[in-house]
Amino acid sequence: MEISRRTLLAILTATGAASAGPFAQGATTLTCEPEANRRIVLDFYRMGLVELQPRTAFERYMSADFVEHKPDVPSGTREAVAAYLEALIKSVPDPRWEVLRTVAEGDFVFLHARFTPAKGAPAYAVAELFRLKNCQIVEHWDVVAGPPERQLNPHPRF
Numbered sequence: 001m002e003i004s005r006r007t008l009l010a011i012l013t014a015t016g017a018a019s020a021g022p023f024a025q026g027a028t029t030l031t032c033e034p035e036a037n038r039r040i041v042l043d044f045y046r047m048g049l050v051e052l053q054p055r056t057a058f059e060r061y062m063s064a065d066f067v068e069h070k071p072d073v074p075s076g077t078r079e080a081v082a083a084y085l086e087a088l089i090k091s092v093p094d095p096r097w098e099v100l101r102t103v104a105e106g107d108f109v110f111l112h113a114r115f116t117p118a119k120g121a122p123a124y125a126v127a128e129l130f131r132l133k134n135c136q137i138v139e140h141w142d143v144v145a146g147p148p149e150r151q152l153n154p155h156p157r158f
Helices: 005-015 034-050 054-061 078-091
Strands: 062-068 096-105 108-116 124-133 136-145
Touching (some): 034 054, 034 124, 034 136, 054 062, 054 078
Parallel strands (some): 062 136
């Protein structure tokens, strides 16, 4: 049984699973505009890292064939990253992620974030790049910089 895009959108809207806003008019597949992509990534980040529910966030926002490029994550799959983040969250006393800046362009969303493993601990700078397709996150890269031993530059990272 084939469902038209219009019928799918009506079902998603009626059930509250989506609003008509993110979907481009006349498209044969779901395509999100940059601002909708930004909202999807921020919702993922809030649920997965700020609210410390990575598995739920990955199941909701990542495609089944999601690709992770972080070298510390074995196999680079959606399941592997969810497990990696769950272990990270358990290993630090009071983890806190905070989004500082975002840029959305086409299918890409960039985040500049601060990660603090515990109250009073020095913060890590995190740069994250997400690629979206059909309103789902399909790929992710990141660069994490630990706290500097000495701050020679007078301009802070945050």
